[in-house]
Amino acid sequence: QAGLESDRSQKVEGSVAPGSPLWARVGGVRTRIYENSLLIAFAVIFFGSWAAQAVTGWTEYNNEQEEHKDSIVSFGTYLTRPDFWEKTLQNWQSEFLAVGTMAVLAIYLRQRGSPESKPVGAPHDETGSTG
Known part of the structure; x- marks a missing residue:
């Protein structure tokens, strides 16, 4: 599946893998921030x-x-x-x-x-x- 993919394929919220980062597991706003953290980091640097x-x-x-x-x-x-x-x-x-x-x-x-x-x-x- 192309594009943003499902939560399951991205292993977030209800589909987490053992050892997944905390912010990928908790859901809500923190997961939304974490799933865009690379963009946020590079935007801050830029x-x-x-x-x-x-x-x-x-x-x-x-x-x-x-x-x-x-x-x-x-x-x-x-x-x-x-x-x-x-x-x-x-x-x-x-x-x-x-x-x-x-x-x-x-x-x-x-x-x-x-x-x-x-x-x-x-x-x-x-x-x-x-x-």
């Missing part, structure tokens, strides 16, 4: 690193403004400046290229023994969403 990049860029931008005897800008104003978006897009450009290439190549190419690769004989349209 937005945290983007915020850190924004703050350091803003500080650097204002330091350069002061060196040139120009007026400094507020953080909100900096977020609308081309300097912020140029730095953001420069950073993301290389990341998108790397991740995008890996995702596309992983559909058609194989590496025996790699957890990122499908089995060598698997069809191209087979996905790893079997739980």
